[in-house]
Amino acid sequence: MSRAFDILVVGAGPAGIAAAVTAAECGLSVGVVDDNPAPGGQIWRNGAHLPASARRWKMRFEAAPLVRLQGWRIVDRPQPGTVRAQSNDAEFAPDAAARDGADLHYRQLILATGARERFLPFPGWTLPNVIGAGGLDAMVRGGLPIAGRRVVVAGTGPLLLAVAAHLASRGATIAAICEQASAAQIAPLMLNLITQPGKLWQGASYRWATRNSRYLTRCWPVAARGDERLRSVILQRDGKQWTVNCDFLACGFHLVPNTELAALLGCSLDNGFVSAGELMQTSVPGIWCAGEPTGIGGVELSLLEGQIAGLAAAGKTQAAQKLARRRRGALSFVRALGRACRLDSQLRHLAAPETIVCRCEDVPLHALRVHTGWRDAKLHTRCGMGPCQGRICGGATEFLFGWRAGSVRPPLFPALVSTLGGTQAPVVTTSPEETL
Numbered sequence: 001m002s003r004a005f006d007i008l009v010v011g012a013g014p015a016g017i018a019a020a021v022t023a024a025e026c027g028l029s030v031g032v033v034d035d036n037p038a039p040g041g042q043i044w045r046n047g048a049h050l051p052a053s054a055r056r057w058k059m060r061f062e063a064a065p066l067v068r069l070q071g072w073r074i075v076d077r078p079q080p081g082t083v084r085a086q087s088n089d090a091e092f093a094p095d096a097a098a099r100d101g102a103d104l105h106y107r108q109l110i111l112a113t114g115a116r117e118r119f120l121p122f123p124g125w126t127l128p129n130v131i132g133a134g135g136l137d138a139m140v141r142g143g144l145p146i147a148g149r150r151v152v153v154a155g156t157g158p159l160l161l162a163v164a165a166h167l168a169s170r171g172a173t174i175a176a177i178c179e180q181a182s183a184a185q186i187a188p189l190m191l192n193l194i195t196q197p198g199k200l201w202q203g204a205s206y207r208w209a210t211r212n213s214r215y216l217t218r219c220w221p222v223a224a225r226g227d228e229r230l231r232s233v234i235l236q237r238d239g240k241q242w243t244v245n246c247d248f249l250a251c252g253f254h255l256v257p258n259t260e261l262a263a264l265l266g267c268s269l270d271n272g273f274v275s276a277g278e279l280m281q282t283s284v285p286g287i288w289c290a291g292e293p294t295g296i297g298g299v300e301l302s303l304l305e306g307q308i309a310g311l312a313a314a315g316k317t318q319a320a321q322k323l324a325r326r327r328r329g330a331l332s333f334v335r336a337l338g339r340a341c342r343l344d345s346q347l348r349h350l351a352a353p354e355t356i357v358c359r360c361e362d363v364p365l366h367a368l369r370v371h372t373g374w375r376d377a378k379l380h381t382r383c384g385m386g387p388c389q390g391r392i393c394g395g396a397t398e399f400l401f402g403w404r405a406g407s408v409r410p411p412l413f414p415a416l417v418s419t420l421g422g423t424q425a426p427v428v429t430t431s432p433e434e435t436l
């Protein structure tokens with residue numbers, strides 16, 4: 001398959017939805033590629049219990065004249081102006097055409113690829129039922145029964161409270177909420193929230209929903225214990241350790257932006273985030289970026305940035321500039337959140353020498369310590385070369401050793417050789433009215 005669009009959006013989370021809807025409503029042909037089966041990204045992909053604003057955006061997305069490629073992911077950029085997508089089902093597709101993937105040509109490209117959780121290794125973190133905080137939340141939204149189960153929620157960032165509140169509302173017992181940051185570190189973020197009453201109210205409602213559970217600052221898990229699954233977690237606070245029996249440990253240390261595609265396309269990064277100008281333009285002409293790859297700021301900011309990028313990519317510069325003024329005010333929250341989630345250096349010493357760091361390739365900490373950088377470690381241990389392509393261990397080794405991946409090479413995700421070989425199909429130019 002091969003298709004051409006005026007504007008192609010990668011990612012159908014809040015930022016991608018807002019960008020695609022806005023651009024399509026300007027009358028341009030727009031395509032959206034997203035690797036989940038349903039649109040919505042991290043927060044809205046499961047349609048149940050969505051707030052009214054989310055339902056409105058999703059309805060606009062469904063109604064807009066868009067080509068939607070759900071369950072497809074971008075794995076390569078064969079040439080400028082073209083990205084290659086592979087269907088998640090390609091491996092099992094009976095026909096060769098589906099296995100060839102799709103070449104998607106664009107005049108303008110909007111990257112709205114979101115972020116993922118950061119995991120840090122500690123003894124027992126690979127046990128069954130030790131899960132990312134957002135990951136457990138998504139599994140429960142997907143149908144995992146949690147009523148009556150004891151859950152410890154740990155790590156850092158506002159996601160912890162949001163997840164704890166949701167799990168509690170589904171009948172889980174939240175044994176503890178452990179935030180690694182100190183109260184003093186979080187205080188400036190609270191002050192910043194005074195200018196954003198909506199967020200303040202949301203945070204307060206999450207805490208009210210979890211009022212029967214202890215919220216401990218400067219507290220983190222030092223070990224998970226169990227047999228065929230997790231049975232207990234050893235927590236530490238101010239040098240004291242104690243054991244909490246539980247069924248699940250939901251653990252995530254804030255978020256890591258998904259910048260791999262932007263890097264592959266040559267967009268400049270700054271301190272791990274995609275550099276974007278006032279109208280969300282990247283350093284590469286014709287490529288725009290919106291949402292969490294440019295900074296972690298929550299769903300409202302992602303929506304705003306998506307609209308700015310959609311308007312700017314559609315050539316509606318004045319309208320985009322108007323919205324950009326609103327974005328400037330929100331950026332102080334991004335900075336305050338980043339500072340509040342800064343990781344305590346003691347967390348660098350959680351893993352024991354034999355603790356697995358790269359869980360795809362079973363690489364323990366002691367095998368990594370002797371190396372000087374990410375590339376060196378990859379070459380000698382295969383760290384980061386498994387199916388997740390360093391998306392889990394990369395965030396950990398960045399914190400543990402200060403390593404940054406030097407360059408990004410295709411494929412971005414495991415891909416079929418036939419997909420990488422490319423498609424011979426003729427280009428189909430997509431009209432704005434067409435919806436797949």
Ligand SMILES: Cc1cc2nc3c(=O)[nH]c(=O)nc-3n(C[C@H](O)[C@H](O)[C@H](O)COP(=O)(O)OP(=O)(O)OC[C@H]3O[C@@H](n4cnc5c(N)ncnc54)[C@H](O)[C@@H]3O)c2cc1C
Pocket residue numbers: 010011012013014015016033034035036040041042043072073074075112113114115133134137138159162163202258261290291292293297298299300302412
């Ligand atoms: C459990 C949970 C609760 C939360 N609660 C709140 C809350 O209460 N308030 C709040 O403000 N924020 C909350 N957040 C954060 C919120 O989800 C994010 O701020 C928001 O989703 C960011 O939107 P986004 O569009 O930038 O990215 P995302 O929602 O992450 O969407 C990005 C999409 O792009 C897709 N993608 C990435 N790369 C590719 C590729 N190469 N090819 C195809 N598709 C790709 C991803 O799969 C994803 O679907 C929560 C997050 C979680 C996980």
